[in-house]
Every structure is written in C-alpha cells, then in structure tokens.
Amino acid sequence: MKNCKAVIFDCDGVLVDSETLGNRVLAEMITDIGFPLSPEQAVQQFKGGKLADCLAVVEHQMGAKLPADFAAQVRAQMADVFQTELQAILGVREALESIPVTKCVASNGPEEKMALTLKITDLLHYFDGRIYSAYTLGVWKPEPDLYLYAASQMGFHPEECVVIEDSHLGVQAAVAAGIPVLGYADHSSPEELEALGAKTFRSMHELPALLGF
Numbered sequence: 001m002k003n004c005k006a007v008i009f010d011c012d013g014v015l016v017d018s019e020t021l022g023n024r025v026l027a028e029m030i031t032d033i034g035f036p037l038s039p040e041q042a043v044q045q046f047k048g049g050k051l052a053d054c055l056a057v058v059e060h061q062m063g064a065k066l067p068a069d070f071a072a073q074v075r076a077q078m079a080d081v082f083q084t085e086l087q088a089i090l091g092v093r094e095a096l097e098s099i100p101v102t103k104c105v106a107s108n109g110p111e112e113k114m115a116l117t118l119k120i121t122d123l124l125h126y127f128d129g130r131i132y133s134a135y136t137l138g139v140w141k142p143e144p145d146l147y148l149y150a151a152s153q154m155g156f157h158p159e160e161c162v163v164i165e166d167s168h169l170g171v172q173a174a175v176a177a178g179i180p181v182l183g184y185a186d187h188s189s190p191e192e193l194e195a196l197g198a199k200t201f202r203s204m205h206e207l208p209a210l211l212g213f
Contacts, residue, residue, distance in 0.1 A: 001180055004211050005160040007099055008150050008174075011107040013166040014184055016117045017087050018078075019047055025078050026054065029070075035062050047167050047188070050108050050140050051075070079116060088121040089186075091204030096126045098208040104130035106150040108140050108169070130154060141169040144177035151179065162211060171196040182210055 013019035023042035030037045035058065046054040051071055059066055067073070096103065104127055107114055111133040118124040118131070132150045139145040151161045163174035163181040166188050174181035175197040183190065183198030190200040201210055 001162055001182075001210065001212055003160055004101060004162050006102040006104070006151065006154050006156045006162075007211065008147060008161055008163045008179070009103065009105050010163070010165045010167070010170050011105050011114050011117065012109060013047070013089075013187065014164050015089060015092055015105065015123055016121050017089055018082065018117050019043060019166075019187065021081050021085055022078050023047075025081055026074055029074055029077065030058055033066070043187070049167075049169060050134070053140075075113070079113075082117055082120055086117055086120050088123055089184075089204055091207075093123065095204045095207040096123070099211060099213055101213075102130070102154050102156070103127055104132060104150050104154055106132040106134075106146050106163075108134045108146075110135050141167075142172035142176065144173050147173055147177040147179055151177075164207070165193075165198065168192065168196060171198045174198075182207070 009015055020043065023046060024039040027037045027039045027042040045057065051074065055066055055071060105114055111131055114131050114133065132146060132153060134140040134146045137145055137149060147163060148158060151158050158178045161179050163179050164184060165171050165174060165181055166184040171181050171183055171193055181198045183193030183200040185193055185200040185202055193200050201207065
C-alpha cells in the first residue's frame with residue numbers, strides 16, 4: 001500500500017489467537033449456567049465485540065439476567081486459560097520484524113487484557129507502549145473513534161496508516177475512519193470482510209509485501 005507510515009493492529013485474532021480460546025471459555029461458562037452454547041456459535045456471534053455487549057445478547061437470548069459478577073468471572077477464567085494455552089498468530093512475529101514503520105495496537109478489549117496477552121506471547125515489545133483501548137475512550141468499534149485516536153497518538157493522518165483487522169466491527173470502524181484496511185481472513189469469511197471494504201489475506205507471511213515492505 002502506498003504511503004504507509006504506520007500500522008494499526010487489532011489484537012484478538014490478529015496478533016494473538018485469543019478469539020478461539022476466549023469464546024471457548026465464554027461458551028463453557030454460559031453452558032454451565034444452563035444455556036447451551038458451542039464455542040463455534042460464540043465465535044460467530046461475538047467475534048470482535050465488547051464483553052458487556054456479548055453478555056447482553058446472552059441475557060436477551062436466555063430471557064434472564066446473568067450473575068452480577070459474571071463478567072469478572074469470565075475475565076478471570078480467560079486469563080488463566082491464556083497463561084497456559086495462548087499462542088501468537090502464526091507468522092505474525094516474522095511479519096512484525098519485517099514491517100519497519102511505527103506500529104500500535106487498538107482493540108475493543110481492556111488495556112490490561114491486551115498487555116497480558118501480548119506479554120504472554122512475547123509481542124509486547126514491538127509496540128513500545130502504543131496500546132490503545134476503546135475502554136479509555138468509552139467508544140467501541142464499529143465507531144471510528146478508536147482508530148482515529150490511535151493515528152493521532154502516533155502523529156499520523158488517517159490516510160497514512162493501515163489497519164489490520166479480522167472482524168466485521170473492526171473493518172467497519174477502519175472504513176468509517178477513512179483508514180485503508182487489510183482483513184485477515186484465516187478464521188473469517190473473506191467475502192464478508194471484502195463486502196465491508198477490506199482487502200483480504202490469509203496468512204501473516206503475506207502481510208509485509210501487502211504493506212509494500
């Protein structure tokens with residue numbers, strides 16, 4: 001891509017393979033309280049979403065309220081699973097090494113979750129503190145605010161950046177922000193991401209060349 005001066009990465013499902021693990025935990029915990037949900041259904045429904053929104057959908061489908069501390073229980077269980085099972089996305093470390101411009105992470109997840117997952121997978125040092133959370137702004141994807149904030153914090157115009165995303169919400173946010181977006185479609189439908197405005201790719205080994213490096 002021409003004039004790429006900075007790259008904005010989503011975190012879950014783009015840098016770390018946490019979408020599958022996190023939604024497995026969520027599905028198991030929801031099933032345990034009497035509302036059967038498979039990990040595949042959880043990924044399909046909740047990929048890229050804010051946990052509170054995911055749980056609100058579950059409550060609506062159940063027709064009942066979840067325990068008040070359910071979100072905290074889910075986050076604690078996810079953290080335990082991440083410590084033992086979380087892996088970096090295949091090829092992403094080599095891609096990060098080959099991309100010579102400023103890089104940041106911008107996610108709908110809390111900053112402490114990003115810091116944890118990036119530390120476990122030894123990716124944190126690639127971003128030098130440039131980790132931006134929708135919770136800081138109080139505005140979540142698909143709104144463009146987080147990506148506009150990330151570009152501004154790095155000192156670049158939106159059109160000088162490229163976003164790397166894997167979710168519908170993230171692609172919509174990047175398009176709304178006026179930032180070119182590459183859709184990582186290893187676990188997502190490339191047709192759906194392209195319909196929303198992304199150029200898609202299947203392997204992180206392709207990423208540096210797609211960015212022009």
